[in-house]
Amino acid sequence: MQLHNESRSVFAANGWFPVELSRRVPQGEVVQSTLHGQELALWRSVAGTVQAWENRCPHRSVRLTLGFVADDQLVCRYHGWRYGSDGRCTGVPSTPALAPPPAACVRAYMCRETDGVVWASLALAPRGYPPGLPGLAACRSFTLDTAADRFADALGAAGFESGGHPAVWQEPSGDTEAATLLLQPMDAHTTGVHLFVAAPLPAARRLAAAQRMKALFAKELSHA
Amino acid sequence: MLEDKDTTVIDRPVDPAIANDWFAIGQSSDAAPGQTLRRRLMQRDIEVCRDGSGTLAARVVDVDAAPCAARDHCGCIFVCLGAAPKPLFALPDFDTPGRRFVYMGAIGVHTGGLRVVENFLDMAHFPFVHSHILGTEEATEVREYEVELDERQELWARGCKFVQPMASAASEGQADIDYVYRVVNPFSPLLYKAPAGHAGHTDIIFLFVQPTEEDDCTVHFAISLFDDTHSAGEITAFQQTILGQDKPILESHVYKRLPLDARIEVPSRADAGSSAYRRWLRQIGLRWGVEPMAAAAPAPLMVEVADKRSVADGVAAFTLRSPVGGPLPPMTPGAHLDVHLPGGLIRQYSLCDGPADDGCYTIAVKREAASRGGSAAMHDVVQPGDLLHISLPKNNFALDRSAKRSLLIAGGIGITPLLSMARHLAARGDDFHLHYFCRSAAHAAFRTELDDELAGRWTLHAGFSPEATRDTVERLLGSGDAATHSYTCGPLPLMQLVESAGAAAGWPRKRLHFEYFKLAGPVEAGGMPFELTLARSGRTVQVPADLSIVDVLRSIDVAIDTNCEQGVCGTCLCTVIDGSPEHRDQYLSAGEKATNMQMLPCVSRSRSQTLVLDL
Numbered sequence: 001m002q003l004h005n006e007s008r009s010v011f012a013a014n015g016w017f018p019v020e021l022s023r024r025v026p027q028g029e030v031v032q033s034t035l036h037g038q039e040l041a042l043w044r045s046v047a048g049t050v051q052a053w054e055n056r057c058p059h060r061s062v063r064l065t066l067g068f069v070a071d072d073q074l075v076c077r078y079h080g081w082r083y084g085s086d087g088r089c090t091g092v093p094s095t096p097a098l099a100p101p102p103a104a105c106v107r108a109y110m111c112r113e114t115d116g117v118v119w120a121s122l123a124l125a126p127r128g129y130p131p132g133l134p135g136l137a138a139c140r141s142f143t144l145d146t147a148a149d150r151f152a153d154a155l156g157a158a159g160f161e162s163g164g165h166p167a168v169w170q171e172p173s174g175d176t177e178a179a180t181l182l183l184q185p186m187d188a189h190t191t192g193v194h195l196f197v198a199a200p201l202p203a204a205r206r207l208a209a210a211q212r213m214k215a216l217f218a219k220e221l222s223h224a
Numbered sequence: 225m226l227e228d229k230d231t232t233v234i235d236r237p238v239d240p241a242i243a244n245d246w247f248a249i250g251q252s253s254d255a256a257p258g259q260t261l262r263r264r265l266m267q268r269d270i271e272v273c274r275d276g277s278g279t280l281a282a283r284v285v286d287v288d289a290a291p292c293a294a295r296d297h298c299g300c301i302f303v304c305l306g307a308a309p310k311p312l313f314a315l316p317d318f319d320t321p322g323r324r325f326v327y328m329g330a331i332g333v334h335t336g337g338l339r340v341v342e343n344f345l346d347m348a349h350f351p352f353v354h355s356h357i358l359g360t361e362e363a364t365e366v367r368e369y370e371v372e373l374d375e376r377q378e379l380w381a382r383g384c385k386f387v388q389p390m391a392s393a394a395s396e397g398q399a400d401i402d403y404v405y406r407v408v409n410p411f412s413p414l415l416y417k418a419p420a421g422h423a424g425h426t427d428i429i430f431l432f433v434q435p436t437e438e439d440d441c442t443v444h445f446a447i448s449l450f451d452d453t454h455s456a457g458e459i460t461a462f463q464q465t466i467l468g469q470d471k472p473i474l475e476s477h478v479y480k481r482l483p484l485d486a487r488i489e490v491p492s493r494a495d496a497g498s499s500a501y502r503r504w505l506r507q508i509g510l511r512w513g514v515e516p517m518a519a520a521a522p523a524p525l526m527v528e529v530a531d532k533r534s535v536a537d538g539v540a541a542f543t544l545r546s547p548v549g550g551p552l553p554p555m556t557p558g559a560h561l562d563v564h565l566p567g568g569l570i571r572q573y574s575l576c577d578g579p580a581d582d583g584c585y586t587i588a589v590k591r592e593a594a595s596r597g598g599s600a601a602m603h604d605v606v607q608p609g610d611l612l613h614i615s616l617p618k619n620n621f622a623l624d625r626s627a628k629r630s631l632l633i634a635g636g637i638g639i640t641p642l643l644s645m646a647r648h649l650a651a652r653g654d655d656f657h658l659h660y661f662c663r664s665a666a667h668a669a670f671r672t673e674l675d676d677e678l679a680g681r682w683t684l685h686a687g688f689s690p691e692a693t694r695d696t697v698e699r700l701l702g703s704g705d706a707a708t709h710s711y712t713c714g715p716l717p718l719m720q721l722v723e724s725a726g727a728a729a730g731w732p733r734k735r736l737h738f739e740y741f742k743l744a745g746p747v748e749a750g751g752m753p754f755e756l757t758l759a760r761s762g763r764t765v766q767v768p769a770d771l772s773i774v775d776v777l778r779s780i781d782v783a784i785d786t787n788c789e790q791g792v793c794g795t796c797l798c799t800v801i802d803g804s805p806e807h808r809d810q811y812l813s814a815g816e817k818a819t820n821m822q823m824l825p826c827v828s829r830s831r832s833q834t835l836v837l838d839l
Contacts, residue, residue, distance in 0.1 A: 060477070061489055078352060094347075096365055098816065101491075104490040
């Protein structure tokens with residue numbers, strides 16, 4: 001749960017980073033993610049809004065990803081404490097006659113959803129806004145045992161171009177089948193890589209893009 | 225690099241708070257005569273052997289092979305690492321004729337042992353973790369019970385009751401079950417459990433924790449009972465089901481060591497047992513297996529003044545934005561900010577923003593003739609381009625989720641939170657009307673915004689006499705069904721008028737919402753002197769009649785965060801460990817005050833001669 005001091009890196013903790021593909025956070029569900037060593041509970045209300053919270057119930061520090069979504073609130077599995085979309089506790093079943101303690105408030109991180117990607121930032125006031133990915137669709141996601149800034153350097157050396165955001169890298173090819181990679185700095189040694197390709201693209205060519213990227217990862221990681 | 229978890233010998237001494245306590249390491253029959261057991265206890269490898277005559281001996285496996293104490297007791301083997309073992313707990317019931325002892329196993333649980341004990345003392349999780357066995361979601365309330373640390377330094381919780389669909393292997397259906405918890409040392413709890421009114425036939429459940437590492441343990445699970453119809457296997461299967469449900473929860477604690485710092489976790493009144501347990505662990509000075517103190521509160525947010533404009537006579541609105549070009553944290557209608565002003569003052573201002581104003585905050589400040597410097601600094605000193613420190617938005621004036629209709633009443637500069645509420649309600653398509661009372665039309669702030677965004681949904685009441693204001697407020701509150709909530713912010717006479725008119729028209733207090741920035745009526749200063757003890761440092765000081773607790777804490781250099789110091793904002797909220805506070809604030813609800821679990825030391829005092837705070 002330690003934040004790493006990466007303030008000089010483009011992967012500084014005050015930026016926006018992808019934390020999950022939208023389709024993997026279905027309505028009414030809660031899933032786990034990691035950003036800069038901070039474990040997150042991502043959940044989507046029935047109305048469709050995504051939240052990125054510290055994965056810890058303020059009552060007894062149990063992971064909220066064990067819990068469930070009910071009535072557009074996230075419910076902790078341990079004692080049934082309920083939390084509304086602003087992170088504040090809205091109900092304590094063991095003391096139904098009392099107002100919930102005001103201090104019982106989950107740390108809610110800034111979260112935005114664009115073009116099929118859930119973006120989050122650990123900063124109170126993050127730098128800028130998450131980028132859009134018009135015309136692209138998610139293809140595969142990978143987890144690599146390397147730091148995001150090192151992997152970004154390797155992509156640069158392999159001819160990838162920055163897509164205008166430190167987390168977005170484009171394959172060096174003018175054609176429409178070029179891959180776009182979104183980097184998720186999970187912790188100091190782990191990077192999530194989300195592969196996007198032009199939409200729509202036939203399955204065989206999506207598979208080809210995924211195999212091309214896997215070959216690239218194997219080559220870059222073997223150098224490390 | 226080797227870590228403590230490796231079987232290397234550590235040179236740190238056993239925590240003196242628990243060095244002379246006894247820990248179960250197995251059942252007595254685990255060690256047959258001539259047999260040696262190798263176990264791990266508090267990061268040490270130990271060997272326990274039974275000689276031909278049945279006598280136990282134990283030693284720590286290190287260079288000195290230091291001997292330690294081992295005994296058979298209540299069907300288990302207990303080991304003490306310290307040089308001066310405390311007496312073993314007394315349990316005469318264990319030998320009562322007709323009782324059976326069933327050792328139900330040693331179960332590894334990958335969390336700190338103190339977490340396991342606290343979970344064992346907790347009834348509030350029954351309906352959620354042991355649903356349809358030890359509790360149901362139809363009966364979640366934990367009724368009040370008594371907690372006491374007795375003269376033998378054992379923690380007891382008595383009078384605990386819970387409705388259980390299936391209390392034991394022998395259960396014949398849902399029943400109200402009586403529980404008595406007894407913690408004989410920090411890692412060794414027992415439970416006496418019987419159907420209500422059958423105290424003579426209690427099951428005694430043992431949950432003896434063998435802490436192996438600070439964040440790992442083995443649980444020795446046993447029962448003494450009168451059941452002679454069920455096999456040991458049946459009894460064990462039932463209890464193993466319960467522990468099997470607890471295990472994944474216990475292993476999902478973010479902090480596997482128990483936090484004794486009250487700022488890390490937030491208890492409810494149902495947690496009286498665990499609060500007393502943590503208080504006891506603090507008292508004995510336990511460090512091993514305990515989560516370190518919390519980090520300091522996060523630094524406030526830095527914002528840039530993007531715009532400053534006049535929105536009425538003597539009222540300036542400020543737009544605040546992120547200096548790094550992204551959005552500011554989300555706010556909810558009714559929220560306010562603490563703004564740190566040039567010169568060191570902190571003032572609270574409500575946010576005026578609607579749901580569409582993503583990324584910026586808007587506040588409005590009226591120049592007060594009697595300003596103590598706050599509004600003057602905002603009007604005269606703060607300019608576009610300046611950077612200000614602010615808190616995250618806080619909300620003591622939130623919209624009620626259950627309201628079907630909202631009656632918004634603003635007076636003067638009190639328009640700010642109500643403008644935000646009106647904008648959010650309008651965006652949601654909810655039913656509401658805003659009534660805005662002002663000295664004159666020229667004093668009405670945000671006229672353009674109100675006319676553009678809320679046409680037909682707001683009414684200006686300008687230049688009314690006190691009588692006309694009274695008649696209007698009485699008329700507004702005269703109608704309104706049980707699904708209507710009213711929200712008022714404005715000068716004190718207006719708030720009092722709404723409160724009395726609402727009471728006269730039969731509005732329950734929970735449907736009348738008020739935002740106070742200045743305390744209603746003067747703060748009652750002084751009172752009876754009393755003695756204050758600070759639990760974390762053990763210091764005791766006198767609080768004289770004419771000083772507040774905060775005054776006294778400052779005089780002895782004890783840091784406490786305060787903000788309004790008028791009992792309104794809740795910044796100094798602290799946990800009461802012992803004594804009866806005399807609540808004088810407007811922050812805690814009547815229900816919260818009645819529990820006496822927390823208080824605001826900036827204004828509140830003590831009814832009892834001594835008061836112990838978690839400071």
